[in-house]
Amino acid sequence: MxxxxxxxxxxxxxxxxxxxxxxxxxxxxxxxxxxxxxxxxxxxxxxxxxxxxxxxxxxxxxxxxxxxxxxxxxxxxxxxxxxxxGNEFKKITVKGDVIVAGASSPLSKISAAASDNSLMGFEFASGIPGSLGGGLYMNAGAYGGELKDVIIAVNAISPDGKNEYVFSNENMEFEYRNSALQRNKMIVTSAVIKLKKGEKEEIAAKILELTTKRNSKQPVDFPSAGSTFKRPKQGYAAQLIEEAGLKGLTVGGAQVSQKHAGFIINKGKATATDIIQLIKLVQNTVYDNTGIMLEPEVRII
Ligand SMILES: Cc1cc2nc3c(=O)[nH]c(=O)nc-3n(C[C@H](O)[C@H](O)[C@H](O)COP(=O)(O)OP(=O)(O)OC[C@H]3O[C@@H](n4cnc5c(N)ncnc54)[C@H](O)[C@@H]3O)c2cc1C
Incomplete structure (x- = not known):
């Protein structure tokens, strides 16, 4: 139409x-x-x-x-x-140990707001470069934490734009990199996050520790979509890719990162086709090597 x-x-x-x-x-x-x-x-x-x-x-x-x-x-x-x-969806308000954040608030900003207000429990998300809405869709997580652990309610609009809903944590059906949003297509407008009172210095130190870890392990200097594949039931994607000898494998401008084999990076001029071809090559080689089919975490549109 x-x-x-x-x-x-x-x-x-x-x-x-x-x-x-x-x-x-x-x-x-x-x-x-x-x-x-x-x-x-x-x-x-x-x-x-x-x-x-x-x-x-x-x-x-x-x-x-x-x-x-x-x-x-x-x-x-x-x-x-x-x-x-837009901007209306970027508001972050803190009251006591509760944060209400708009769906397009960056997870890093929510983490900073929590830290500024001596609230702990959101440090894990400080380096995840997504928004709250995308984070809820994926149940984003890192270093032992996931959004599932801190969300008490999610405000959403139905895909036909007609109705507003409030989802409890349980109704969000959070699982590893998965939530009900992947099935019901609701659009998140904001969410309510509950944290615990903590010591400001400890929270800031934790964020710094995780940032240092991330920067030392991940190819943060190159564009990517983070971990290209979900963690399979058996083992770790990065390990399986490395064991298949695929570190550094290149298609056009796309490359399996030398620093972290779980990341496909854009070396500068990659096309989406380069990236998709490399994803398939990695999947097939790992499958031939181990019988495990890696599932992409990145959504291809
Ligand atoms: C360098 C790097 C490091 C990363 N590290 C991590 C990590 O440690 N842990 C982790 O979990 N992920 C990680 N990621 C992946 C990514 O940041 C997360 O999946 C993040 O949650 C995606 O959020 P986004 O706003 O970018 O979503 P998008 O990529 O914009 O969208 C993802 C999906 O969410 C849907 N969506 C977005 N907003 C809404 C909304 N308001 N309502 C309903 N659906 C919505 C979109 O339609 C889409 O289907 C990393 C990515 C990069 C590039």
């Missing part, structure tokens, strides 16, 4: 929020990939609901993008609408 800028303006979305032919390399941490026909920033819940109703009625493909740190758009044109949540 045809999309139309005037129709979208009539929904109450400012013209300057409507972008056409946008390179998704700018909006994804891989710094690679195709072009979205439309990228629309919604400033508040009303605009989000109106846009969701419009895409539903017109049967237009659409995808909500957070920080783009777990996404790769195939080369070519995405004939749909990429939706981004």
């Amino acid at each position: 045809e999309k139309n800028v005037n129709d979208i303006i009539e929904l109450g979305i400012p013209k300057e929020n409507i972008n056409t032919n946008v390179s998704m390399a700018q909006y994804t941490s891989f710094r690679a990939g195709g072009t979205a026909e439309y990228l629309i920033v919604v400033d508040d819940k009303t605009q989000l609901k109106e846009l969701l109703k419009y895409v539903k009625i017109k049967c237009i493909d659409h995808l909500l993008v957070g920080n783009g740190s777990d996404l790769l758009f195939r080369d070519g044109i995405y004939e749909g609408i990429v939706i981004k949540l």
